Structure formats: structure tokens, C-alpha cells
Amino acid sequence: MAAQATREQAQAILEQLAGPNARLRDDQWAAIEALVVQRRRALVVQRTGWGKSAVYFIAAKLLRGAGFGPTVIVSPLLALMRNQVAAAERAGVHAATINSSNVADWADVHARVRSGDLDVLLVSPERLNNPDFRDEVLPALARDAGLVVVDEAHCVSDWGHDFRPDYRRIRTLIAELGADVPVLATTATANDRVVADVVTQLGVGGGDTLVLRGGLDRESLRLSVVSAGTPAQRAAWLGAHIDSLPGSGIVYTLTVSQAHDVATLLRERGFPVAAYTGSTETAEREQLEADLLGNRVKALIATSALGMGFDKPDLGFVVHLGAPSSPIAYYQQVGRAGRSTDSAEVILLPGREDEDVWRYFASVAFPSESMVRNVIRELDTERPLSTPALEPLVDLNRSRLEMVLKVLDVDGAVRRVKGGWVGTGASWEYDEPRYENLDAARKREQQAMRDYQVTDECRMAFLRKQLDDPELTAGERCGRCDNCTGARYDGHVDAAAAEETRQRLMRPGVELAPRKQWPTGLSKLGVALSGKIADGPAAGRVIGRLTDLGWGARLRRILDAPDGEVDDDVVQAAVKVLASWDWAVRPVAVMALDSDRHPLLIGSLARRLAELGRLTDLGTLQYAPERTPVTAVNSAYRVAALDGSWLAPDSAAIAAVGGPILLVDDLADTGWTLTMAARVIRAAGAPDVLPFALASTN
Known part of the structure; x- marks a missing residue:
């Protein structure tokens, strides 16, 4: 040409x-x-x-x-x-x-x-x-x-x-x-x-x-670091300042649970925000991205799942509640802001507990040679094993096992085939020097992130230096960051606001956000559902997440134990959650979801809540005889499998109570079971369905 x-x-x-x-x-x-x-x-x-x-x-x-x-x-x-x-x-x-x-x-x-x-x-x-x-x-x-x-x-x-x-x-x-x-x-x-x-x-x-x-200077970004104290104090600081930040933006957190907690906290204070994490369903992500692009939310409270590729040229601010472990990752995330604006605010609110998160993620890096060789040993060269089938045979959780299999696949020691994974029989060497060097590099980056927080140098120059910017000159200053201008945010937090925030974060109960969008492709699976969900449940609650430090371990033990009647302490925790639930209309009845795993647990919890709350007990939403257990992971296939899973409830009984129904389950994971069950109850005449579960996975 x-x-x-x-x-x-x-x-x-x-x-x-x-x-x-x-x-x-x-x-x-x-x-x-x-x-x-x-x-x-x-x-x-x-x-x-x-x-x-x-x-x-x-x-x-x-x-x-x-x-x-x-x-x-x-x-x-x-x-x-x-x-x-x-x-x-x-x-x-x-x-x-x-x-x-x-x-x-x-x-x-x-x-x-x-x-x-x-x-x-x-x-x-x-x-x-x-x-x-x-x-x-x-x-x-x-x-x-x-x-x-x-x-x-x-x-x-x-x-x-x-x-x-x-x-x-x-x-x-x-x-x-x-x-x-x-x-x-x-x-x-x-x-x-x-x-x-x-x-x-x-x-x-x-x-x-x-x-x-090319050069990596971002002329619109005003970088700042604010020391505001404990997690509760930092969340309170954000609540006090978010309204004054320009336009709409992103608030990054280090964990999924923190994203949900902060989003709930800010919504309760009247701010239009939503959580966005790696576990957010694809259709929901699209809607949330569109809401941010259209300035219909003040901020998305997000993990690093919202990063590369999201393009909102006029994004007004990026706030980090907690420091990423790498200044390079930090530069990548703050780069979302100010692409077509004269000025954008970039604020880091570091915490002492950040390094606990860094240590955790470092601990789940590539495992030891003995663990890896155990994976290879369990794989046959002809008979494939799926990841779920392999998981009980090796001392690795699902996410680490999947990472190991991918690396071994690249290295030629295993191969993915239909039905799972097989060994190749090829020799494989554990590259210990490489992993040691990676660990050393990770520690250097963590130290650089500590240095960024306390440096009196130009903050933009500091980040550009970490990226070996070829256009950076010695002594260069951006003239915009807090160190260059001397203009700094006050890290002081009102004591009463901080204590109120702490109490809110410590209380039992986690918001269960409803599904808002149907997954794409349902029509090809014979299900005539698409777009926004108009007949699903309202926002719900769970006692806690399985990953929580407080109730998490207790909830895991309950769900792992043989099925039985609910314990009094669980009932009391549930009552506290329901008492603090700021619902628009109080439920007038309660219904349990049928369960293969915990029918006694769920049924007894529903009955106790009906007694204590003086609610009508509508019994259990029963599975249809032809229903088969749902095993699909993909959301479209999961919804298709759930369609038609329940018998229609007694519409006369639902009409007689004439109000919202509390729907009780054991575990909320993807949210599709509660969504599809709520549709069945609403189709029978319920004006609204309020989901309640013992635990959620995220």
C-alpha cells in the first residue's frame, strides 16, 4: 500500500x-x-x-x-x-x-x-x-x-x-x-x-x-493523599465529602465486601451510588456502567473489576478507600478520571489494614511445588477430570486450582479437553527462582506504595518514575498535586459521624441488592425474558456474608452442618436484621423456599419469624415434581433452568394477607433463585416480595 x-x-x-x-x-x-x-x-x-x-x-x-x-x-x-x-x-x-x-x-x-x-x-x-x-x-x-x-x-x-x-x-x-x-x-x-x-x-x-x-503525565489529574484514620472514619470522611467532588466518579475498595458495605452506607445517607464488583452479573454491569456514563449515579463503589476499558471521558473523580499494593496498578485505576476535563480529583485514603489485604492476596499466589505436583499426579492422561471433581482431591480451593491448571496448561503439563482436564505426561519443572523473583518484585512494589503515601515529592512524577516514563525529567513537578500546590484535604472527621458510621458497619445484616437486568440470550434458550426486570423482588437482607470476619465462620458452620431446626442465636440475629430494615412497607406474611439441602433449617426459621413478628405463615413455596436441580453456572442457562421450578402458591391465601411477603432462604449466591421464585409469588398476587437469607456468598 x-x-x-x-x-x-x-x-x-x-x-x-x-x-x-x-x-x-x-x-x-x-x-x-x-x-x-x-x-x-x-x-x-x-x-x-x-x-x-x-x-x-x-x-x-x-x-x-x-x-x-x-x-x-x-x-x-x-x-x-x-x-x-x-x-x-x-x-x-x-x-x-x-x-x-x-x-x-x-x-x-x-x-x-x-x-x-x-x-x-x-x-x-x-x-x-x-x-x-x-x-x-x-x-x-x-x-x-x-x-x-x-x-x-x-x-x-x-x-x-x-x-x-x-x-x-x-x-x-x-x-x-x-x-x-x-x-x-x-x-x-x-x-x-x-x-x-x-x-x-x-x-x-x-x-x-x-x-x-510515550509520556505518561496526566495534566488534568490532581493527586492527593488523606489520612483519615480507621475504616469507619474513612467511610465517614467519604460521606462528608462525596457530594462536593466534581461530577460523578469511582470509589475503589480493596475487597468485595467493603464495596457492598460502603455502597449501602452511602445509599442510606441518600447518595445515589451502587456497588460494582467481579461478582456483579454482566447485564447488571452494563446497566451500572450506563448509569455512570449518564451521570445517573454519583459514584460506583467498585473493586478493580471496574478498570481497564471503561471509558467515561468526563469522569470527575477517583477515590481509593485503601491503597492498592502496586503504584502501577494505582496509576492504571486513577487513569480513568479526567480524560476530557480540565481537572479531576484523585484521592487516596490509606488504612493500616491495607497491608493485611496485600498479605492475603500474596498468600494465594502460585502455590508450592508439592501442591502443584499433587494436581499433576491426580490427572489421568486419558480420562478427563472436571475442576469440581479435582478440587476434593487436592489441597487447593477452586480459584487457586483454576490458576494452577491454567499455568500448567501453558507449560504443557496438562491440557484442557471436553469434560475437564487431562495430564499430558510431559515433564514439568517448578521454576522456583522465577516465583522467588516475583515475590521480591511484589514486595518492592508494596514498599513503593508505602513511599507514595508519605513522599513530599511530586506525586505524579513519583508514579511516572515507577512506570519508567521516557519523557520524565529530573526534578520535574506536575504543579497540581497536594505536594506541589500545598492545597490539601482536611482529614478530620466529626466524632459523632464516625461513631454513627462505626455502629452501622458493625450491625448484623447485609443488604441483598435485587437483580435489575435479565441476562442476554434467554430467547435462544426458550425463555421470553429480556431487558429490565419488572416483576422481581425488592431489595433484601442477609444476616452476613460467608466471607465476613464476624458472622462468616458461624454461618459457614450452620450451612455445612446436617439439616436441623434453627438455633435461637440465629433467630435473634435475624430479628435484629429485620428490626433495622428500613423497608417502605412492612411485610405481612412469611414464606419459606423449598430446599434440597436445608428444608428443616429454612422452614423452622420462617415459622419462628412469623411467630415473633406476628406475620401470617404461608408455608413453603414447593418445587414442581418435574423440577431438576440447577447446576448451570452461566446466568442465562441458570435462569432457563429455574423457569418453571416451583408450583404456583395459593393465590387466595396471598390475596387474603394483602401485603408484601418475606421470602426466606438459606444462601443467596447468584440471586437468580430468589428472583425467579419472587416472580412466581408476585404472579400469584403478592404486591411485593422481600428476600431474606441466612447468608450470601459476596
Whole structure:
């Protein structure tokens, strides 16, 4: 392709993507020229908002127009995929995605790939080793791809702040590409060590590789650190200041439970906020993201699940309740703010307990050699074992076991097949020096995060130094952070407000947020439900989370024990939770959910609550005889399996009580059981259903 003509075409596509006033930067063109004209490989390390996605969408369309095959984009987060598909459509690029949220669409997408109907296919990294995709779709993609893009490429590196074993499988895809197929790797957060490792991992090294690294200063960000004391004091500080922060934003927490607790606390004070974590359902995430984009919420109280790829150019603030363990991860998260505004507030509220969280996550890193070899030993070379079947045989919980299996798969010691995992019989060496070096690097990053909190240097320069910013000069200061300007937030917290917050955080009871959106793809499973949920339950309550330090251990023992009548102390805890429940209309009746595991426990709890609360006891919502236990993990399949699981309750009895019904269960996990059961009760005439469970999983 002629370079000048190609640049003119690239400019025209950029205007379709970003508007008529957009102009192609010289460094953006350098990357596009390397990929399209020279058919080279490139690594682009540029700050958030630089326009990395514009580079690969423009290159994809130019290559497709020249007769090359579709572009394959490996993308780590669903939010990123949704934004990118929408961006592709604006430029007339036919794009589709394969990920865990659209299982029902996979067959259609595979057919479009085979027919050549797609210009861009976005793939989540875990799909690369799905047996059907790996064996039936991936070979054709590797053979025919016009371009391969690895977005958020720091995930490839052991040294990156967000290493993901699934990303290591990208090496297999790239190894099978033709020599003239260009590869683009992009990230905003990579220091020198990560850049070198990504180049090696992706096989994009050598003299013919273009590496583009730009400056990482963010001229709109005003960085501050505030010392506000205990968790309750910091939550109270946030409640006192959130209304004065500009626009809408994100409040990051270190744990899922903290995200839910803070969201509940702020909502009770009248602030429009919501929790967003890794356990939030995909459809709910989409709605929450849309609410934040549309400024319908003041903030999302989020874990790191809301990060890479979420794009709200006018995000006004990012607050951290607790410090991440890595300044590089911190830079990545605060980079969500101020992309198109003159100023955005970035506030860190560190706590002494942060290091407990750091230690916990470090403790669940790659396990010892003996544990890993035990996994290999339990796997047959012919008879596959599923992860749930393997879990009881090895001394690892589900999440750690899945990580080990993924790493062993990349290393060639095990292989994922239909039905689970098999051993390959190949020799495997435990790379102890590598894991020791990783542990040392992790400790250095933790120390750097401690240093960031107390430094009197420019805070932006400090973060840029951690990322080896090539444009940072000695003694440079941003002129915006609290250290540069001397303007600081007061960390003082009113004693009464702090005590009230502490009491609220210590009380038994956790809010159970209702499902708001049906999962996508239900129509393909024969269920006529879509969009917003209009006939589900109201917000509910549980006594505590299984992960809580207080009630968590007690609740786990109750649910693990043989079924029996409820204990008095559990009933008293339930009464306290119900007494503090600020419901709009008090329930007038109680109904238990049928249960395979704990029918006596649930039934006795419902009866005791009816007696103590003077509620009508409506008995149990019974399973239908043809009902089968639900084993599906995917939400769409789970909802489809739950549809029709219960007999219709007595509508005359429900009409007679004439008010909301308290629905009692043992454990709330995905929320779909309570949602589908509530629909059955409401269809029988209940004006509202208030879910109550002993425990929740998150």
C-alpha cells in the first residue's frame, strides 16, 4: 500500500470514529503504517486516552479493504469489548465478541467467522483454550487473520500488575501465524521490565519490531493523599465529602465486601451510588456502567473489576478507600478520571489494614511445588477430570486450582479437553527462582506504595518514575498535586459521624441488592425474558456474608452442618436484621423456599419469624415434581433452568394477607433463585416480595 494514500484513508476512518475534528497523530500514524504498509509487529505503550483503540480499528479496516482476513483482538474485560464493538460500528467495521456473557451467541459468531462476514472478532483470553474454539475456530483464524491485537498486553507478563495465566496462551496463537501477519500489543501500564517481558512473551522481539512509548503525565489529574484514620472514619470522611467532588466518579475498595458495605452506607445517607464488583452479573454491569456514563449515579463503589476499558471521558473523580499494593496498578485505576476535563480529583485514603489485604492476596499466589505436583499426579492422561471433581482431591480451593491448571496448561503439563482436564505426561519443572523473583518484585512494589503515601515529592512524577516514563525529567513537578500546590484535604472527621458510621458497619445484616437486568440470550434458550426486570423482588437482607470476619465462620458452620431446626442465636440475629430494615412497607406474611439441602433449617426459621413478628405463615413455596436441580453456572442457562421450578402458591391465601411477603432462604449466591421464585409469588398476587437469607456468598 502507498503510504500517503493510506494515511489519507486512515484520517477519514478516524473522523468516522471520533468526529470530524479528530486528527491523526504522528505516532498513531507510525503504528498504523508499521502494521498496514510494512506488515511489521509493534508494541505501543501509551497513556490512557492516547487513542490506542483507534490505531487497531483503523488498521483493521484498512487491511480488510485490501483483501486481508479479519482482525482478532484479544481483550480482557467485558466493558472493554462492549465499548470497542460500539466504536467499530461507528467506523463501519463489522465486529462481534466471544466471551462468557454471550454463550448463546457463540454458534452464530463462529458461523460468521467461517463465512467471512466479520471484520473484527474480539475474544476473551480464556476462550483461546476452550476446546471447541481452540480446535475448530482458532486454526482458521491463525491461518486467515489480517491482524492480531493483544490489548492490555501487560496482562501477559509475570511482572505486570494484572498478570493473567490465560493471556500466556496468546503465544500459541502468534506462533501459528504466518510471518507476514502483523501483531499489535498495547498497554498503558508497563515499566521497562514489563515491556521487555511482553516483547518476549508475544514473540514480537527483534530488530523489525516497532516499540512506541510515550509520556505518561496526566495534566488534568490532581493527586492527593488523606489520612483519615480507621475504616469507619474513612467511610465517614467519604460521606462528608462525596457530594462536593466534581461530577460523578469511582470509589475503589480493596475487597468485595467493603464495596457492598460502603455502597449501602452511602445509599442510606441518600447518595445515589451502587456497588460494582467481579461478582456483579454482566447485564447488571452494563446497566451500572450506563448509569455512570449518564451521570445517573454519583459514584460506583467498585473493586478493580471496574478498570481497564471503561471509558467515561468526563469522569470527575477517583477515590481509593485503601491503597492498592502496586503504584502501577494505582496509576492504571486513577487513569480513568479526567480524560476530557480540565481537572479531576484523585484521592487516596490509606488504612493500616491495607497491608493485611496485600498479605492475603500474596498468600494465594502460585502455590508450592508439592501442591502443584499433587494436581499433576491426580490427572489421568486419558480420562478427563472436571475442576469440581479435582478440587476434593487436592489441597487447593477452586480459584487457586483454576490458576494452577491454567499455568500448567501453558507449560504443557496438562491440557484442557471436553469434560475437564487431562495430564499430558510431559515433564514439568517448578521454576522456583522465577516465583522467588516475583515475590521480591511484589514486595518492592508494596514498599513503593508505602513511599507514595508519605513522599513530599511530586506525586505524579513519583508514579511516572515507577512506570519508567521516557519523557520524565529530573526534578520535574506536575504543579497540581497536594505536594506541589500545598492545597490539601482536611482529614478530620466529626466524632459523632464516625461513631454513627462505626455502629452501622458493625450491625448484623447485609443488604441483598435485587437483580435489575435479565441476562442476554434467554430467547435462544426458550425463555421470553429480556431487558429490565419488572416483576422481581425488592431489595433484601442477609444476616452476613460467608466471607465476613464476624458472622462468616458461624454461618459457614450452620450451612455445612446436617439439616436441623434453627438455633435461637440465629433467630435473634435475624430479628435484629429485620428490626433495622428500613423497608417502605412492612411485610405481612412469611414464606419459606423449598430446599434440597436445608428444608428443616429454612422452614423452622420462617415459622419462628412469623411467630415473633406476628406475620401470617404461608408455608413453603414447593418445587414442581418435574423440577431438576440447577447446576448451570452461566446466568442465562441458570435462569432457563429455574423457569418453571416451583408450583404456583395459593393465590387466595396471598390475596387474603394483602401485603408484601418475606421470602426466606438459606444462601443467596447468584440471586437468580430468589428472583425467579419472587416472580412466581408476585404472579400469584403478592404486591411485593422481600428476600431474606441466612447468608450470601459476596
